[in-house]
Amino acid sequence: MRQASRLAHNFLPSGNKDSTEWLIAHGVIPGSYLQPEYTIVVVIHEILPVGMLQCNCSIFGDEQSREAIVVDPGDDIANITEVLDRHGLTVKAIVITHAHIDHIGGAAKLKALTGAPVYMNQNDAELYAHLDTQASWLGIQPPSRTEIDSEAREGDQLRLGETGFQILHTPGHTQGSISIWIPAENKLVAGDTLFRDSIGRTDLPGGDGRQILCSIHDKLLALPETTVVIPGHGSNTTIGREKARNPFLQGL
Numbered sequence: 001m002r003q004a005s006r007l008a009h010n011f012l013p014s015g016n017k018d019s020t021e022w023l024i025a026h027g028v029i030p031g032s033y034l035q036p037e038y039t040i041v042v043v044i045h046e047i048l049p050v051g052m053l054q055c056n057c058s059i060f061g062d063e064q065s066r067e068a069i070v071v072d073p074g075d076d077i078a079n080i081t082e083v084l085d086r087h088g089l090t091v092k093a094i095v096i097t098h099a100h101i102d103h104i105g106g107a108a109k110l111k112a113l114t115g116a117p118v119y120m121n122q123n124d125a126e127l128y129a130h131l132d133t134q135a136s137w138l139g140i141q142p143p144s145r146t147e148i149d150s151e152a153r154e155g156d157q158l159r160l161g162e163t164g165f166q167i168l169h170t171p172g173h174t175q176g177s178i179s180i181w182i183p184a185e186n187k188l189v190a191g192d193t194l195f196r197d198s199i200g201r202t203d204l205p206g207g208d209g210r211q212i213l214c215s216i217h218d219k220l221l222a223l224p225e226t227t228v229v230i231p232g233h234g235s236n237t238t239i240g241r242e243k244a245r246n247p248f249l250q251g252l
């Protein structure tokens, strides 16, 4: 089952929707996989840059249960629901990597539309309480706020079908920053902790330059080097690439 999932990500051309039919049509998996004795698990994953700061919102969907996890619905909720509708997905959880407005601004709206609970680390509660101050930094109207339904703590695991999403607490950009590791998919959603060739800024309230380097060293660089990193902004990368080439991490 896992094999089919991994093959999907290795072989599907970008822009092509994950689908068992595509895999069979292109000979990646045999047609016999459609027989009832086989269960194919394919994790849908779309990355949508949202809002004026183009935060990467990740939409993960399970092809079997049609459930979804949405990470960082910062804005442009209509675009996010369009993706959900296109895949026929129901949101099971809304996960926030940290309480900066560009990552959390649309959470209340998405929760109101879907009824899904919001997960966020408790250490960013104060930052979220000051969403209006954050809006004033950007010169925009403050979006509505919502209750946080569940804490996202170090070691917590969410499940999407058979796929585990593990919460890593990676403070430094903010005190409640988390990263989400999906071992079966070989992916890490890093929020604003780690970027391609850069790391998150630490000059905003709650930031700590030493702490972010410790988080990256202890929690992220410890992951397999082939792990695909989806940062909070910009292009994907891998743990191995950043270990070798990220100028902020040399000598760690």
Ligand SMILES: [Zn+2]
Residues within 6 Å of the ligand: 098, 100, 173, 192
């Ligand atoms: Zn941020």
